[in-house]
Amino acid sequence: MAENLTKTEAATEVAVPTRWDILVNRLTGLSKTYYLLLGLCSFIAMIGIAAGLHAMYIGYNHAYNVSREIPWGILISTYVFFVVTSTGLCLVSSIGHVFGVKDFMPIAKRAVFLSIVTIVAGFTVIFFEIENPFRMAIYNIISPNFYSNIWWMGTLYGAYLFFMILEFILLQIEKHKLASYAGFMGVVSGIAAHSNLGAVFGMLHGREFWYGPYMPIYFIASAMMSGCATILFFTYMAHKINNEHIDKMVAKALEVTTRVGILTICIIMFFTIWKVLTGFVGAEGKREALMVLLAGKYSFNFWFLEVGIGMLIPLILYILSKGKNMKLIFIGSALMIFGIFFMRYDLVVVGQIVPVYYELGVAEYETLLSYSPSIHEILVVLGGLGIVATTFLLGEKIFNAHRVEEHEHVPVSISFETMGMADTKILKE
């Protein structure tokens, strides 16, 4: 009884903060720059969503520049960009969490969080691309086409999102063993979903530029590259906004990730070289599309943005950084992400630029087609990026910088109960 009394007294003296208090505590009293950034990013996200809703209202055919001949535009490529990034982040996080490579542990939790964020951004963008998204929810279930890669891709990405969220929750409540199982399932469904996304393009036998087994393989390799760049970029950003020094453990994690980054850039360069060389032989449609990329309208995108900004410069910067110079790694990663965005864009658009009747030699299709995104499309893309940035900024604060304790090489519990204890101390002070 006496004990109980003292406990109650103690409770009345120092109010144990509720979950809400902790949340508020973490999100208040932060720097002006943080709020400014948060405001800006969420504003962009909202503008994007508003643009998407407006496009939906007036009809996509009036708002978007896609056409009968080029039905897939920048929204599809941005969706691809986001889900490739998500899969990549999941793969990078799995090296630590699922496959137990300790060096990767310190970045794994943030990678899991970001993989959820990026896929949600991807789904948001595709929501504004698909004409009847609500029908999808019904007929994807009651009328599935098991031959369709789109069906598999959508369904498996649904499963993937579920497992990644599950993994993240389990990590929060310190169920590490279970989390690694969920993570494993996430990796399996992620790879399956992602190769199916590659196959969506690779199995279109009327489109020479895409057709073949190359796409699924390329997509997986390319996901790893995106994942490395993204986690390096956001880890650096996180330390900047949290005003923290990069400790030894994180530094080691970034060093090994940079190395994986170098490897994957080389793999993608190798893939690109052979894609180009094999493209010179075979169907004329493929050669034409390739020439557009190498020497035509998209050559700036290809040589400058894809090869230069997306691969060569980051490769050089990564090598020069020796995995230690964070500034170089950060710049390299930022450039790479920028370049990769155009890699996806070119992949989607150039694949459709040669009209299906091009080789027939008819007057209607004697020139190549053209597509440039409309203002609505660009705003939706920016909205997707805004969602990623906003959720990243919030996540850093809400989940306490995705901190990882040293003793176990596993994330510290930031379940709300223990979070409460930690924060009580701060409140007392």
Place this chain on the structure above:
Amino acid sequence: MMQKKFDFDKLEIELPDSISKIERRKFLKMGFAITGLLLGGKILSLTSVVDKGYAFQKEKYPYKPHYSMLIYQNRCIDCELCMEACSKTNQVPSYGYRTTILQRKMPQAIDQQIEFIPVLCNQCNRPPCVTGCPTRATYKDKRNGIVMMINKKCIGCKTCMTACPYNARYYNEEKHAVDKCDFCYGSRLSKGLTTTACAEVCPAGVRIFGDLSDPNSEIFRMVHQLERTIWVLRPESGAAPNVFYTRG
């Protein structure tokens, strides 16, 4: 063994002047007739390609009736009555089309220098659009092989449009679904009529519509003979189309 020696200097050189115009025309015509490969247009034209597996495979005819169309390419005069009839019969909006006529200009050709190529959905036996559709909103009808749509199932992902090797699909705002040629099944065949609107209205007899599995049908007789060169568009896509082209 000794090789026969040729005295190349003594051989007569065949300069353009030494061949008569008629002879040249004959030669060209023969060339066209044999190969059927016209001025770089990549239409694979072999004699009666149907039995090489475009319309049907080993099982002979997958459908009964096996609806298909034969197009006499040289007969088309681009009057566009077919397009008009199609739009009217099937309520096709002005921003879309189910069938259209393409023009091929050949300034180097002798005599006729332009020809018109009507195109429509090829109702492929291996349709990439059907494979791609996630919700089976588009399907190959088991009775007649026509590639049809169930509008309410269409999510508008436009995979079928991207997949189609013939640019036969467009998104119909009013139907909230992708729209395409169904050989007038919805508007005519299901109501007991025997031909499509485009075939019926054509004044030049360009479009022959019929059942390829019926040996008594005109299309069967035209397609199944050695003298006539029959081809399909984009055979390399492997879609096994059911719209055939010929001249004559």
